Amino acid sequence: MVSKVYEQAGTRTATAGHERIANNRRGHHTSFPKLKFPKSKTVLWIGAAAIVVVFALTYFFLMPVAEVAIVQRGTAISAVYGTVRIEPAFVVRVRAQNDGFIRLAESFSAGRGAIGKGVQRGELLATIADEETSRQLKQARTDLQAAVDRAALPLPSSEVLKAAEDNLQRLEKVVSSGNVPAVEYQKSKSEVNRLRGAVETERIERDRNLKSLEETAKKLEAEMKNAEVRSPIDGILTNVQTIDGELVSDANELFTVSSRKTYVRGEVNEEDVGEVKPGMKAKVQLYAYRTRTFTGRVTSIQPAADPTTQRYTVVMEMENPPDNMMVGMTGEMNIITGVHENALLVPTRALLVDQALVVNGGIVQRRTINVGFRTLDFAETLSGLAEGDHVIVYDQDKFHPGQPVRQRMINAPPPPKAP
Secondary structure, rough: HHHHHHHHHHHHHHHHHHHHHHHHOOOOOOHHHHHHHHHHHHHHHHHHHHHHHHHHHHHHHHHOOEEEOOOOEEEEEEEEEEEEEEOOOOOOOOEEEOOOEEOOOHHHHHOOOOOOEEOOOOEEEEEOHHHHHHHHHHHHHHHHHHHHHHHOOOOHHHHHHHHHHHHHHHHHHHHHHHHOHHHHHHHHHHHHHHHHHHHHHHHHHHHHHHHHHHHHHHHHHHHHHHEEEEOOOOOOEEEOOOOOOOOOOOOOOEEEOOOOOOEEEEOOOOOOHHOOOOEEEEEEHHHOOOOOOOOEEEEEEEEOOOOOOOEEEEEEEEEOOOOOOOOOEEEEEEEEEEEEEEEEEEEHHHHOOOEEEEEEEEEEEEEEEEEEOOOOEEEEEEEEOOOOEEEEEOOOOOOOOOOOOOEEOOOOOOOOOOO
């Protein structure tokens, strides 16, 4: 009985074993997934890390970019800002001296196209045609030459006078002998005196006529000279206000001639002019020479403001100006009124009145700045910033404190040097 029980149990055990083997062959056993689970977990971790990296890179590249400059040490300069213009030292307006039709000289027949040409003092610019005066001058010169030629000849009565004087001398020799009556001698003497008076009268009349002709010719030459429009100075023709063949009147402005010598004319605001004094140095930048900075010196300050702009004129001399500096060029200037060495400098464009945005650890921070000397490029910071800080210099309105940003360093101009 017991053996049968054991036999049945063994049979059931064997049957169960065969069923498990069959099930394993059909793929229903779960032992293999348990063995592959660690490999699947690694793949999941790698995929998750890749997704995090992608999201991190996307976030990084989508972050706003702040253009920054470094706070550094240099020379702080206090300066008065102003505008400059290159002006000629002398400007002469050439006017007509008579009425008539103007004829431009050949060199200036292009009219306004001749502006910019160099002229010499006394050079003919134009002629105001006056045919009547020209004809009268020609006649006067002819009459004067004829009178000069006649003056070279003996006077009409001079030959008769000479003969009378010879006769008188002969009578003087023989009158004492009594051979010649005294009456005849006196008559000859009176004739000589009369002829001498006639010769003197003829001489006076000849000289008077000659002088009159000379004065007439000079007067007409002066009138013709007025008809010739000439440059009063050496310089450059800077304006032409007439055209060839135009009828002009006395005192009409025809040309403008400017000297080649120039000076720098600066203009400063009323609130700044009190700080400017003769002898101060200035940094000048002309728009025509954007990469160059010139040094100037204040020579004088005009006492009255421009009635329209209420700005004051500062006259300056430029040291080592460019060779081709021309009248009319414009630019900007900074007149140096004070200097601080080894100062902490921040680009002026980074300042928002008395504040600046600083990027620290990729986060935007707002700082309040105590500003000292200031110029167009740099401002002295007395507090609020440290050397090496990164300050935002462009589009500050796009950033706010606490905002994460990427940084892009800009090429800021070098700090100024002591003048």
